[in-house]
Amino acid sequence: MRTFPDLEATVADPASSSADAREMSAAQSRSAVLEEQIAENPGRFRVLTGDRPTGRLHLGHYFGTLHNRVRLQKLGVEMFVLVADYQVLTDRDVADDLPWHVEELVLDYLAIGVDPHRGTIFTHSAVPALNQLMLPFLSLVSVAELSRNPTVKDEIAHSRQSAVSGLMFTYPVHQAADILFCKSNLVPVGQDQLPHLELTRTIARRFNNRYGDGTAVFPQPEALLSSAPLLLGTDGAKMSKSRGNAITLAASADETARLIRGARTDSERHITYEPATRPEVSSLVLLAALCQKRPPEEVAADIGSAGAGALKKVVIEAVNEYLAPIRSRRAELARDRAHLRRVLAEGNERARAVADVTLAEVREAMGGCR
Known part of the structure; x- marks a missing residue:
């Protein structure tokens, strides 16, 4: 695929590696404290998590993130689970049959124990106010910050397209909107996602400083580092839906x-x-x-x-x-696909109500900007 010179991999800098190790150590220490706080008062936390509907979920997903979502929900943490259908627009193979992929993802969620009555399962496309947050958020970051974001680099590296669309560069800002629209204050992540979450924190901080008038419109969400192990696929590479090396939850x-x-x-x-x-x-x-x-x-x-x-x-x-x-x-x-659609419709309605309130707050903070 075609890529850009400034996004190509470079030789690791020892000083940078040392800084990454310190950042990781600090994140692990903070996650341990957060786990204690969750045990003491789970109701103070709101989590945003989710997946792109690009295929059935597999054992890597399950042991990496899914079982932890169920654990947190059972503890009493409020859970928003996103089916990120807008983030697969660059994948035509998936977009052509998107409703089926969305339902299959919801099916996997319910099968592993995500409770739609105790959380909110919703899609990007059903929550217009969430996506409207993209514009003010994009105004708070530079092109250089987006270009060097590891999430963008990874998406470009694994894209199957012959050219990279502009949508790829908005990817981390769109994820920031996902996290902040519901004012999530806790995001379960792996080590590789820490830089992305830091960009979300930066956007929240910059918005509060520029428009908050002394008050915090958005929380700066914290990372709950996953201790999940990495499971390899049947070919010895990372287990992945796109590589055909995964054991799906739906497999016989x-x-x-x-x-x-x-x-x-x-x-x-x-x-x-x-x-x-x-x-x-x-x-x-x-x-x-x-x-x-x-x-x-x-x-x-x-x-x-x-x-x-x-x-x-x-x-x-x-x-x-x-x-x-x-x-x-x-x-x-x-056997009851209508039930899946009802779960999603109810979750979409709840997510829209939350997003509408947040967007109204953003407009008011920005001086009635519409």
Whole structure:
């Protein structure tokens, strides 16, 4: 694909790496404090999270983010879950059948336990006021800030388009609008998303300073760092919907078994858990451990010198047993597509009401700008 010279990868600067390590350490420490505060008073927090409807969700999504959303919701944290349909406009393959992809995403959410009565599931396209926040927010950031944002770089690098659309550059600002329209004060993220959240915090701070008249119109949302492990796909690369290497939550037991049997391992027979030196084997061990709720070292020790075939058998049994109730709920929910549409309609209505209030506050703060 065609890209821009100033967005190409550069050699890592040791000083920059050191700064990143310090930032990560600080984020981890703050996340530990936030977890304590959530346990003490979950009602003070509002979370915005979500996914793009580009295909069915998979085990990487589940252990990476989905089960944490359910955990937070059960604790009493208010949850806004976004189906980011406007963020797939650059992917024509998905946009051509978008309603189906949206319903499939909602189906996955409900199957894993997201409660639509205790949270709000909604789409970009149904909340005009949210998207109207893009214009004032874009006025608060520079082209240079957007160009060097890691989120933009990653989206461009993984785009399947022959040219990069202008929409790619607004991506992090659109996400800032997602987070701030409902005045979310907590965003569960991975380490790679910290720079994006920092841009959201910058936009909130700049808006408050320029238009707030001494009051904070928007909170500066904090990052709740996920401790989720990275699961590799069956080809040894990062598990991804677009790579065809993922085990989806909707996969049948037989399909799951076939995919795991074909997963890449290595030539060493003795099974160990060493992510740095044996990533493919270790990812399979980890997957079994997550499903069995056991330490991965213990799973590896049980298999020992039995080899990759025995490892894959353990993984197949663990995954299929773990996913069985999720698949059962998903199959039951899939029989009533009208229910999925009702859940989304009700969530869209709630999100619109919140966004309308926020946009009115923004207009008032900006001096009645319309």
